[in-house]
Amino acid sequence: MHRPTYENQMNNHSRIYVVGGGKGGTGKSFITASLGTILAQQGKRVLLVDLDLGAANLHTFLALGKPQVGLKQYLNKEVRDLNDVVMQTKQTNLSVISSSGCSLEIANLYYAQKVKLIKAIKKLSYDYLFIDLGSGTHYNTLDFYLISNEGIIITTPEPISVENMFRFMKSIYLRKIKQALRDNGLNIICQEYLKTVKDSQIRSFSDIINFLRQYDAKNDTNIESCIKDHKIGLILNQFRWQVDMNFGHELTKICNKHLYFDYHFLGCVSSDNKISDATMKDRIFVNEYGYAKTATELYGVARKILDESYQAELSLPLVS
Secondary structure, eight states: OOOOOOTTOTTOOOEEEEEEOSSTTSOHHHHHHHHHHHHHHTTOOEEEEEEOTTSOOHHHHTTOOSOSSSHHHHHTTSOSOGGGGOEEOSSTTEEEEOOTTOOGGGGGOOHHHHHHHHHHHHHOOOSEEEEEEOSSOOHHHHHHHTTSSEEEEEEOSSHHHHHHHHHHHHHHHHHHHHHHHHHTTOHHHHHHHHHHSOGGGOOSHHHHHHHHHHHHHHHTOOHHHHHHOOEEEEEEEEEOTTSOTTHHHHHHHHHHHHSOSEEEEEEEEEOOTHHHHHHHTTOOHHHHOTTSHHHHHHHHHHHHHHSTTSOOOOSSOSOO
């Protein structure tokens, strides 16, 4: 496998999407691989980064076999530049950094390793960069999700998956609040505030936001805007006909009401046995079964990502 060249990339700015969710098995890696492939088909330079540390399988959906180079070499300091572990996939314009082959302890990165990796990822230069995260609410996972102000949350319609999705988003939101407080030197002030009120007075995140609004008004700062400056697209995966078609939109409304990020519904992606068929045949699903309903839905999600306002509903397919 040939590695891509990096000439003329250093002055470009990547559009970074972090793909996460509260529960394993919701299809994060499949969605990441599919969206990356579709955007690459449109001539966009796309890089996928597998940060499902300890359970990496993004390469499987890209029909790559077992990667011979990846994050392991970077973390072990065998290479100094993260670009040196980028691999070209079978799809033109699509590259990947795999974490396959890393030790089991990789899921518990040291703080210094995490900071180094985040800084290195932010320096990568492509048109689109998708980061595939593992499940759960470990601090490392939350901090990786906050690498960018643009994220994607994937859930399935099952109640336990939706419940875990909300738990994950609440954890992200709380982590974002703490990050904003720390960056603005408000940790101590907020701690003093919390000491002066009773637990019963802090019923929700809105109580914390109200405190920040008061502080912003007194000190001419804009911390609330910093917290709310976060776009998240919701994808309802493994969708089945038994589920109400409006379910995803209703979930998005709930998120916008109770969690103060900017949530958008990107679409439903149907369950399809052809996904496992493509994997077994060592093929990329959207290339092998581009005519399938699930592939059409994935193209619809990609259209919304290509359109920065998330508003355009193009009638023509991205590919013929």
